[in-house]
Amino acid sequence: MNFIIDETAKALKELYGVELDANTINIQETRKEFDGQVTVVTFPFTRFSKKSPEQTGEDLGNFLLAHVDAISSFNVIKGFLNLSLSDDYWFSILDNMVKGKDYFTSPKNGQKVMVEYSSPNTNKPLHLGHVRNNLLGFSVSQLLEAAGYDVIKANLVNDRGIHICKSMLAWQKYGNGETPDSSGLKGDKLVGNYYVLFDKEYKKEIEQLKAEGYTEEEAKKNAPLMLEAQEMLRQWEAGDEKVIALWKTMNAWVYAGFDLTYKQLGVSFDKTYYESDTYLLGKDIIEEGIEKGVFFKKEDNSVWIDLTDEGLDQKLVLRGDGTSVYITQDLGTAQLKYDDFKMDKSIYVVGNEQDYHFKVLFLILKKLGRPWADGLYHLSYGMVDLPSGKMKSREGTVVDADDLIADMIQTAKERTEELGKVEGFSDEEKENLYRMIGLGALKYFLLKVEPKKRLLFDPNESIDFQGHTGPFVQYTHARIKSVLSKGQFNASGTVEKPKELQGVERDIIQELIKYPELIRTAAKDYSPALIANYVYDLAKLYNRFYHEVSILKVEEESLKQFRLHLSYLTATVIAKGMGLLGIEVPERM
């Protein structure tokens, strides 16, 4: 539609002798209650025309109508010039889409981007919050790839620390040698159980100590279990063979469990980093920062950065005893990632509770003069809340990822069977369809919301399969596929322009043409939600088309072919768009 802006600029120059740069000319889609498809807002031009908005619109409209072939008529309402574009114009757009191979994918832009997401702790199973993270990270990766980037999907696994030792200790004390094999439990679930058990026993000890006269704080510090866990962490850091062996065993259980969940979600990684390998990194960067005068040392030897000039606080970057804090190793890891891949951009998909951390991290790297620091971006997303508030692992209020997925698939199965839609499906096809629909509903539900907004999930209200949902879009796709196969559609065939375009046909073409631009915008904004909403609008439009006009029943062969092409392109864009969300679309449902 950009040619309208150019033509408007030319017209303004001719009519009023002013040269405006393109972004001061405001065009938009015409609202559906008015005639036309494109609207130029003429209010801003009245200061040059010295005429009323209406008259300015008339003048401009007449000029454009006379000089631009694609414009077939216009009307003016207040300061809005509504332009109708000719059938020829719309048809040529469609014809280009039919012929053009590069319409659906952007060319490579030669840039490399890393997307870090998932980043789980290995002491408990994944829950709904992680699911949002994983889906976002995966989808954004797809989006960036579609926009022409080379993408490296990375996972930074938090596989060490006091929380891991808690699970290990509880297993050692109370586990009686239980293994995933012996219990039939998924490895991450098993380890998670011991994490919860630790907390339970620990709380008992605290109560005991309080009864003996300790304060709450003293009790928490001196409970035997906590002391033991801390001792275990020391042994781990010292490389104690037994502790390391146990750690390796239990982490292996967890990884086997995570792999199943990742597989179900359809997410994957090109590179996995482990904190056990990276937690000592960053200390050399601290040295460098002291030398460069970016950091300073306090009397107790702790190292700090003063960010008060940036409106932030002073921030500790290394403890007095020389041990790392979170940001120390993140500095080191950022450097490691860059050294490994030399990427132009690096995206961290991490919840918004870490906004401050990343602000500081990026700022420090800039102050240290890392030129690549400008390419760092924290994709911050809101928490998933339950009606009762936050999910808490220890209080058992988390929505488990595997359980949720299983529920969704089950619901999909029930719904589909009720509707009697799987006649002639093999058992394997049925299972695959239920999986597709169940996951489609879940993924769409989580991705259609803008990342930075918090998300409310009510476990008592099942996720919908009707209306603005994944299954609705999937259904539309299947519906189109059915029409195409009944019409024996051949994508390599040619299209002829119909005598007259229906409004809804024009609307679909206008919607389809937005797709390439949408990819760029969604990639730039890291927003799968834009894709989700677009794909929905397109599907909705198609369903209107489907009800308003006949496709297979029209006598005229050329018109039938035209509508089949329109259907085919719609199905293709739906499938591509859903693919960017990590959602599969069925041929039949």
Next chain:
RNA sequence: GCCUCGGUAGCUCAGCUGGAUAGAGCAACGGUUUUCUAAACCGUGGGUCACAGGUUCGAAUCCUGUCCGGGGUACCA
């Protein structure tokens, strides 16, 4: 306290580089199937866009303040 992100229909969300009478879905009510898949389509009802100022020809959108909610806030990650 300070920083930060949110507040749009009963509920869940779009719209926010300023533009027409603020849009969807769910829920409620009514209609559409001898015709290409009714997980669909069409229609009705439902709004002080948290509140108050300001900028502007024009504000849900930008600015300031207030209220409410989430998150963060110097040795957790």
